[in-house]
Amino acid sequence: xxxxxxxxxxxxxxxxxxxxxxxxxxxxxxxxxxxxxxxxxxxxxxxxxxxxxxxxxxxxxxxxxxxxxxxxxxxxxxxxxxxxxxxxxxxxxxxxxxxxxxxxxxxxxxxxxxxxxxxxxxxxxxxxxxxxxxxxxxxxxxxxxxxxxxxxxxxxxxxxxxxxxxxxxxxxxxxxxxxxxxxxxxxxxxxxxxxxxxxxxxxxxxxxxxxxxxxxxxxxxxxxxxxxxxxxxxxxxxxxxxxxxxxxxxxxxxxxxxxxxxxxxxxxxxxxxxxxxxxxxxxxxxxxxxxxxxxxxxxxxxxxxxxxxxxxxxxxxxxxxxxxxxxxxxxxxxxxxxxxxxxxxxxxxxxxxxxxxxxxxxxxxxxxxxxxxxxxxxxxxxxxxxxxxxxxxxxxxxxxxxxxxxxxxxxxxxxxxxxxxxxx
Amino acid sequence: xxxxxxxxxxxxxxxxxxxxxxxxxxxxxxxxxxxxxxxxxxxxxxxxxxxxxxxxxxxxxxxxxxxxxxxxxxxxxxxxxxxxxxxxxxxxxxxxxxxxxxxxxxxxxxxxxxxxxxxxxxxxxxxxxxxxxxxxxxxxxxxxxxxxxxxxxxxxxxxxxxxxxxxxxxxxxxxxxxxxxxxxxxxxxxxxxxxxxxxxxxxxxxxxxxxxxxxxxxxxxxxxxxxxxxxxxxxxxxxxxxxxxxxxxxxxxxxxxxxxxxxxxxxxxxxxxxxxxxxxxxxxxxxxxxxxxxxxxxxxxxxxxxxxxxxxxxxxxxxxxxxxxxxxxxxxxxxxxxxxxxxxxxxxxxxxxxxxxxxxxxxxxxxxxxxxxxxxxxxxxxxxxxxxxxxxxxxxxxxxxxxxxxxxxxxxxxxxxxxxxxxxxxxxxxxxxxxxxxxxxxxxxxxxxxxxxxxxxxxxxx
Numbered sequence: 001x002x003x004x005x006x007x008x009x010x011x012x013x014x015x016x017x018x019x020x021x022x023x024x025x026x027x028x029x030x031x032x033x034x035x036x037x038x039x040x041x042x043x044x045x046x047x048x049x050x051x052x053x054x055x056x057x058x059x060x061x062x063x064x065x066x067x068x069x070x071x072x073x074x075x076x077x078x079x080x081x082x083x084x085x086x087x088x089x090x091x092x093x094x095x096x097x098x099x100x101x102x103x104x105x106x107x108x109x110x111x112x113x114x115x116x117x118x119x120x121x122x123x124x125x126x127x128x129x130x131x132x133x134x135x136x137x138x139x140x141x142x143x144x145x146x147x148x149x150x151x152x153x154x155x156x157x158x159x160x161x162x163x164x165x166x167x168x169x170x171x172x173x174x175x176x177x178x179x180x181x182x183x184x185x186x187x188x189x190x191x192x193x194x195x196x197x198x199x200x201x202x203x204x205x206x207x208x209x210x211x212x213x214x215x216x217x218x219x220x221x222x223x224x225x226x227x228x229x230x231x232x233x234x235x236x237x238x239x240x241x242x243x244x245x246x247x248x249x250x251x252x253x254x255x256x257x258x259x260x261x262x263x264x265x266x267x268x269x270x271x272x273x274x275x276x277x278x279x280x281x282x283x284x285x286x287x288x289x290x291x292x293x294x295x296x297x298x299x300x301x302x303x304x305x306x307x308x309x310x311x312x313x314x315x316x317x318x319x320x321x322x323x324x325x326x327x328x329x330x331x332x333x334x335x336x337x338x339x340x341x342x343x344x345x346x347x348x349x350x351x352x353x354x355x356x357x358x359x360x361x362x363x364x365x366x367x368x369x370x371x372x373x374x375x376x377x378x379x380x381x382x383x384x385x386x387x388x389x390x391x392x393x394x395x396x397x398x399x400x401x402x403x404x405x406x407x408x409x410x411x412x413x414x415x416x417x418x419x420x421x422x423x424x
Numbered sequence: 425x426x427x428x429x430x431x432x433x434x435x436x437x438x439x440x441x442x443x444x445x446x447x448x449x450x451x452x453x454x455x456x457x458x459x460x461x462x463x464x465x466x467x468x469x470x471x472x473x474x475x476x477x478x479x480x481x482x483x484x485x486x487x488x489x490x491x492x493x494x495x496x497x498x499x500x501x502x503x504x505x506x507x508x509x510x511x512x513x514x515x516x517x518x519x520x521x522x523x524x525x526x527x528x529x530x531x532x533x534x535x536x537x538x539x540x541x542x543x544x545x546x547x548x549x550x551x552x553x554x555x556x557x558x559x560x561x562x563x564x565x566x567x568x569x570x571x572x573x574x575x576x577x578x579x580x581x582x583x584x585x586x587x588x589x590x591x592x593x594x595x596x597x598x599x600x601x602x603x604x605x606x607x608x609x610x611x612x613x614x615x616x617x618x619x620x621x622x623x624x625x626x627x628x629x630x631x632x633x634x635x636x637x638x639x640x641x642x643x644x645x646x647x648x649x650x651x652x653x654x655x656x657x658x659x660x661x662x663x664x665x666x667x668x669x670x671x672x673x674x675x676x677x678x679x680x681x682x683x684x685x686x687x688x689x690x691x692x693x694x695x696x697x698x699x700x701x702x703x704x705x706x707x708x709x710x711x712x713x714x715x716x717x718x719x720x721x722x723x724x725x726x727x728x729x730x731x732x733x734x735x736x737x738x739x740x741x742x743x744x745x746x747x748x749x750x751x752x753x754x755x756x757x758x759x760x761x762x763x764x765x766x767x768x769x770x771x772x773x774x775x776x777x778x779x780x781x782x783x784x785x786x787x788x789x790x791x792x793x794x795x796x797x798x799x800x801x802x803x804x805x806x807x808x809x810x811x812x813x814x815x816x817x818x819x820x821x822x823x824x825x826x827x828x829x830x831x832x833x834x835x836x837x838x839x840x841x842x843x844x845x846x847x848x849x850x851x852x853x854x855x856x857x858x859x860x861x862x863x864x865x866x867x868x869x870x871x872x873x874x875x876x877x878x879x880x881x882x883x884x885x886x
Contacts, residue, residue: 022778022779022780022781025780025784026686026780028682029682029683030682031678032674032677033679033682033699036679036747036751037695037698037699039747040698040701043713046717050716224598226598226599227602230595230599231599234592234595234596244599244602247603247606248602250871251605253804253867254609254808254867255804255809255863258609258860258864258867261612261613261856262609264842265611265613265616265857266611266612271491271494272494294602318588319588320588320592344704348704349706350706350708350810350811351814351835351839354814354839355838355843357843377706380708381708381711384708384712384716384815385815395712399708399709399712402706402709406704406705406706
């Protein structure tokens with residue numbers, strides 16, 4: 001019986017190759033994971049690298065003399081005078097004084113070191129403190145966005161420095177004397193969008209997102225939970241129920257942009273709702289997140305053991321009482337987790353909101369559900385499309401804010417699951 | 425009163441009705457010898473009264489708020505002289521906003537034609553009247569129905585059954601929202617698509633090889649219909665999706681295999697959430713990454729090796745889209761691989777096969793249908809993805825298979841055609857809806873097939 005030994009021999013001889021294949025296969029898996037993780041790391045480092053400077057603002061500290069003659073203003077409490085007054089001249093004069101090398105002819109170049117909005121800051125300060133007229137005070141103003149770019153990105157080839165050599169020398173001088181400084185960018189968190197990158201902020205977008213999310217949460221959570229209860233507990237096994245289920249599963253996979261078309265055609269064109277408002281955005285996102293919430297709520301209801309139901313029925317509870325008093329409270333943590341994940345999806349969604357007009361340039365912070373608004377991801381989209389790198393920096397910073405919100409929500413979901421979910 | 429305030433007030437009334445209903449059921453029960461002699465618990469009588477009070481009023485409020493604008497608009501337009509009745513939807517919306525501006529005072533009445541000023545006055549009056557009528561009607565219905573519901577509380581009334589029936593109907597209606605959404609989607613694309621095909625021949629849309637809706641801007645221009653051939657859009661979409669799947673399928677599948685078969689628990693508990701993080705990143709972030717980092721990198725790299733690449737290459741969009749889909753593929757394949765019964769695995773290992781042989785020759789063939797279903801779902805996701813391509817792919821509808829060139833996709837065109845001001849009758853806007861219909865149908869088909877495969881496969885091992 002030679003073939004017996006020879007087979008064992010054959011196997012032994014082939015072992016080396018087979019083990020090599022085994023190792024190779026295992027390496028493929030490691031490489032695949034490495035690719036995915038590298039992509040993740042690259043994405044994060046890229047965005048943080050591009051955007052951390054967005055959290056810094058450049059200010060310029062000036063000794064401003066509020067000279068009534070220079071400003072054509074005696075009484076800052078008189079609105080008529082204020083309207084006609086010149087608030088730029090004292091600022092330019094202050095920059096001029098701070099820079100000994102500047103001459104009379106440099107007025108324009110000097111003015112372009114200060115942010116165009118600095119004059120209105122001065123105006124508001126004067127209206128609030130009329131007694132400052134005629135005095136000299138040390139005040140900090142936002143620097144011009146070109147100065148901002150120069151200070152943050154000097155020597156970075158990607159950024160084009162729009163300051164003249166002379167202006168650069170001035171800024172270097174001021175920086176050496178600590179009159180031009182960078183500090184935490186509070187403007188970014190306290191203002192709406194602006195054409196001036198130094199003045200642009202995410203507050204309007206955050207409020208818009210918040211309003212939209214309120215609508216989505218208020219509608220999607222109760223409707224989703226109710227639909228899940230119906231399908232799990234009350235629906236008879238018939239064609240209609242099957243149809244509803246197929247519908248929900250398919251809706252979960254419909255591209256989000258289709259929901260935008262729905263919003264445009266139904267809510268805006270048919271019902272005549274206004275464009276660009278959080279109300280319509282919230283409605284569209286509600287329809288979009290409903291399938292996610294329904295599916296996860298059904299899973300949560302399914303995980304409640306039948307013994308709970310049977311015990312409740314055994315002591316005479318009606319079907320509805322079993323569901324409302326026993327199944328629902330036990331399933332609620334799971335439902336909440338699913339809903340938070342659905343809401344996180346909705347918060348990051350952009351495409352359908354573009355179609356219902358939430359991409360407008362909006363400076364004011366929205367105050368209600370029917371005010372024109374934009375949302376965080378759309379704000380990222382708007383800034384990312386700008387040719388100015390200073391806005392790209394803002395877009396990266398806004399992405400970080402958005403990701404921070406999303407991570408908080410996901411962490412909350414995980415915490416809720418760990419904390420409240422019961423193992424049966 | 426504003427609808428929102430009215431809503432709150434109605435809810436308040438319903439709460440009052442609850443308290444009153446509760447109290448009445450108790451008072452009725454007292455002479456009988458206590459709450460035990462009621463057919464239902466007192467709370468159910470309260471809820472029943474609240475339903476009577478709140479539901480009809482809220483339904484009226486909802487309907488009124490939904491159709492108020494359109495009704496007033498048609499009444500106002502009806503008073504205009506025949507010569508001013510707008511012909512197109514675009515003119516109509518222009519006229520309405522003019523009237524609206526006069527009515528809210530941002531445009532002085534002397535600036536516009538007399539009928540418009542009159543219409544504005546009427547509009548203002550109607551808006552005020554409508555608010556008054558709405559408030560009156562809603563409150564009257566709430567009070568009257570609430571009173572009826574309250575008066576009709578009897579000890580023998582089975583309030584619980586009634587409340588439960590209403591709740592059951594409410595649950596059913598909520599489940600029906602999903603169906604309504606689908607119906608809404610179908611309706612919103614079907615009508616516009618039909619109107620689109622009235623203007624553009626069917627054949628041209630499906631088989632035309634040139635797409636340039638921009639031409640349709642001027643009506644007196646030669647070739648003013650524009651070109652609406654969707655072939656370049658579809659090939660562009662497929663090219664980008666193909667590149668994406670080329671990345672996502674092997675990487676997703678292999679990482680799923682590694683994680684489920686080889687990785688120990690601690691590795692899995694770190695790597696899996698990290699992979700899932702990729703799925704949680706908003707698409708606009710991927711778009712940003714593709715447009716501002718990957719695309720310039722690719723075009724620099726290409727020019728360094730002497731190849732010409734567009735700065736909006738299909739490759740950049742496809743690569744990043746692939747990264748986005750990795751977690752989708754890996755979690756679906758993970759499910760499928762884990763669903764293969766352990767006995768198959770054990771059997772193969774007992775025969776002396778190595779783990780990779782078991783994987784390749786036993787588990788993978790068994791899991792193949794499920795994996796195919798998962799991949800189809802991923803393709804449908806890639807086809808419908810919008811933000812990455814809007815930001816990183818171009819607008820030029822090139823018919824090419826070269827990944828270094830610019831292509832455009834269906835979703836990019838929908839967004840471009842519909843963002844900003846639009847006239848509703850132009851073929852340009854309607855084309856967006858026709859493209860939306862095509863997108864909906866193709867992703868729906870993919871999903872239905874994929875879900876069927878996945879389900880069938882699951883049943884096989886359950």
